[in-house]
Amino acid sequence: MVRVLHASDFHLDSAYGGLSPEQARQRRQESRDLVRSMVDYGNDHGAQLLLLAGDLLDSDAVYGQTGAELSAALSAFRGEVVIAPGNHDYYTAGSPYATTLWSENVHIFTSPAMERIAFPQYGCVVYGAAFTEGEVTEAGLSGFSVRPEDGELTKIGLLHGEVGSKDSHYRPIRVEDIAKSGLDYLALGHVHRYDGVQTAGSVSYAYCGCLEGRGFDELGEKGFLLGDIGDGTVAMRFVPFARRHYCIHSVDVTGRDLTEAILESLPPRTEDDLYRIILTGERSGEGEVLAALEQQIAPKFYQLELRDHRTARRDIWAGCGEDSLRGIFLQKMKQRLEAAESDEERRKIELAVRFGADALDGRE
Ligand SMILES: [Mn+2]
Numbered sequence: 001m002v003r004v005l006h007a008s009d010f011h012l013d014s015a016y017g018g019l020s021p022e023q024a025r026q027r028r029q030e031s032r033d034l035v036r037s038m039v040d041y042g043n044d045h046g047a048q049l050l051l052l053a054g055d056l057l058d059s060d061a062v063y064g065q066t067g068a069e070l071s072a073a074l075s076a077f078r079g080e081v082v083i084a085p086g087n088h089d090y091y092t093a094g095s096p097y098a099t100t101l102w103s104e105n106v107h108i109f110t111s112p113a114m115e116r117i118a119f120p121q122y123g124c125v126v127y128g129a130a131f132t133e134g135e136v137t138e139a140g141l142s143g144f145s146v147r148p149e150d151g152e153l154t155k156i157g158l159l160h161g162e163v164g165s166k167d168s169h170y171r172p173i174r175v176e177d178i179a180k181s182g183l184d185y186l187a188l189g190h191v192h193r194y195d196g197v198q199t200a201g202s203v204s205y206a207y208c209g210c211l212e213g214r215g216f217d218e219l220g221e222k223g224f225l226l227g228d229i230g231d232g233t234v235a236m237r238f239v240p241f242a243r244r245h246y247c248i249h250s251v252d253v254t255g256r257d258l259t260e261a262i263l264e265s266l267p268p269r270t271e272d273d274l275y276r277i278i279l280t281g282e283r284s285g286e287g288e289v290l291a292a293l294e295q296q297i298a299p300k301f302y303q304l305e306l307r308d309h310r311t312a313r314r315d316i317w318a319g320c321g322e323d324s325l326r327g328i329f330l331q332k333m334k335q336r337l338e339a340a341e342s343d344e345e346r347r348k349i350e351l352a353v354r355f356g357a358d359a360l361d362g363r364e
């Protein structure tokens with residue numbers, strides 16, 4: 001039984017184009033610090049093997065301190081580290097993987113062909129390969145199977161690639177090749193979303209997703225996988241670990257005060273997160289200044305992007321009093337509105353009119 005921490009796609013030194021230069025700089029440092037926190041977490045939870053499935057660096061043009069900081073973080077891991085370079089951080093003689101000084105516990109695959117590293121102290125063996133250029137079109141694991149002499153050892157694979165997409169330029173991997181591999185667990189990188197541990201035949205495989213989102217196309221919880229592999233079982237669980245989250249949040253502001261409608265709809269803590277707020281429903285008409293709204297609520301977020309998807313205001317009372325079911329309904333509601341004694345009651349009646357008129361018009 002070996003305790004494994006499986007992580008990938010840190011994309012260190014990303015440009016963070018949507019942020020101010022100051023925030024981008026801050027987030028680059030945070031992403032380096034997050035790797036160190038992850039190593040500490042692994043140590044605290046008894047991880048023995050740290051499997052890193054590529055795209056740890058966003059490119060080979062990293063800042064001077066980044067290789068050194070990554071190396072320092074990995075040297076603090078008490079077990080062994082294995083890295084399979086991906087399409088963003090592919091291995092070449094001039095790449096940071098080759099030019100950075102790594103501690104003895106760090107092992108890096110350097111060949112596009114499958115390599116094998118044995119860890120007898122943990123009763124396991126790790127197979128994997130590197131990207132050595134930005135694209136790999138040959139199928140990963142094609143014709144691969146573990147060596148017979150591995151016997152009772154726990155057999156783990158570590159690859160950056162794309163499962164189930166046969167025309168992929170990022171090492172396509174066929175599910176049937178995973179099934180035939182003889183591996184116990186295949187740790188994958190490239191897809192930035194954790195989608196559960198899958199099985200192909202008797203092989204378990206998973207993408208752990210990225211460590212932290214970098215844009216509004218990377219929503220939800222991000223983190224890594226931690227668990228035990230061996231004796232015929234694979235028990236990996238997802239550990240949410242991102243410090244900041246990207247959230248897309250729609251608010252129907254029809255007939256509401258914008259600030260109030262937005263603030264009421266938010267979860268309790270949003271200050272560390274990056275929000276895209278989409279206003280939906282109907283515009284209330286009188287020249288509102290969205291820039292003022294933005295300024296007012298921006299301090300609630302690490303970053304705020306406001307989008308206005310509202311439609312033009314509809315005259316909900318159109319047809320009131322006409323000789324039709326709609327007309328009679330509106331007439332009755334108008335009388336109730338005039339008799340209403342509070343703003344709250346008036347708001348409820350207007351809402352009822354909207355729903356009622358929509359229902360009569362056959363709208364959703
Ligand atoms: Mn990738």
